[in-house]
Amino acid sequence: MSGLEMDRRVTEFATRLNKFIRRRVSDDATADDLTQETLLKVFRSRARWPDGERLEAWLYRIARNTIIDHYRRRRPTEELPAAVAAEPRDEVDELRTAATATMRRFLADMPELYREPVRLAELEGLPLAKIALRLGLSLSAVKARVRRGRAMLKKQLQDCCRFEFDRMGKVIGWERKRPCDC
Known part of the structure; x- marks a missing residue:
């Protein structure tokens, strides 16, 4: 052209x-x-x-x-006050560990068809193309399975917990709706 x-x-x-x-x-x-x-x-x-x-x-x-x-x-680039910067990140690490454990429990209940692609994508952070190669599936099949599996995880989380999001879609708070394994 x-x-x-x-x-x-x-x-x-x-x-x-x-x-x-x-x-x-x-x-x-x-x-x-x-x-x-x-x-x-x-x-x-x-x-x-x-x-x-x-x-x-x-x-x-x-x-x-x-x-x-x-x-x-x-993006703001303000310096953190020294007292805040010195605080341990235990709470963040604890939340991340709890979230991973919850996801593993929900994954265990998921049909095998979706479990492995979602586990590889979410917990191992593999790109979808590598998941397709590893599982011997087409890229479109992996995309569909990961999308459906994520939807299942989302439904399970929304059934047991109420989430509060900021305007960018990040979770800023949550509470259990009822006693559950999450």
Whole structure:
């Protein structure tokens, strides 16, 4: 594709790109700034566009990376007070250990079809492609099994516990709904 043709297609795509970014940031002005920054990155790096890759996919990838960079720049970098920094991380480690133990108990009750792919993905942190190779399955089969297994785990957790999330989706609190093994 010629440079002029690419410029024309990117310009036509700018509105969709702005809508994509707008759904992922808090205000319109930031979305406009990030759209402009994304388009600038695209035009500067258009010579490096991978041949054979769909232009839209490449544009969305650049937009996603620009959004990630935006949130990283906004992340507070305040120093912790010395007293807080010196505190042991026992509570965090204890919660992580409890969460892993709970997940192992729930995994034990899961049908074998889903148990091993979820265990490898969640507890061992293996990429889905490596899980597919290890289990002799197609990548799409592993993706489906991990997705369904995670849904089963989520249902089990939601049945026994009530979770409180921050606006970014991270768990900030929880309590048991009823006595259970979690």
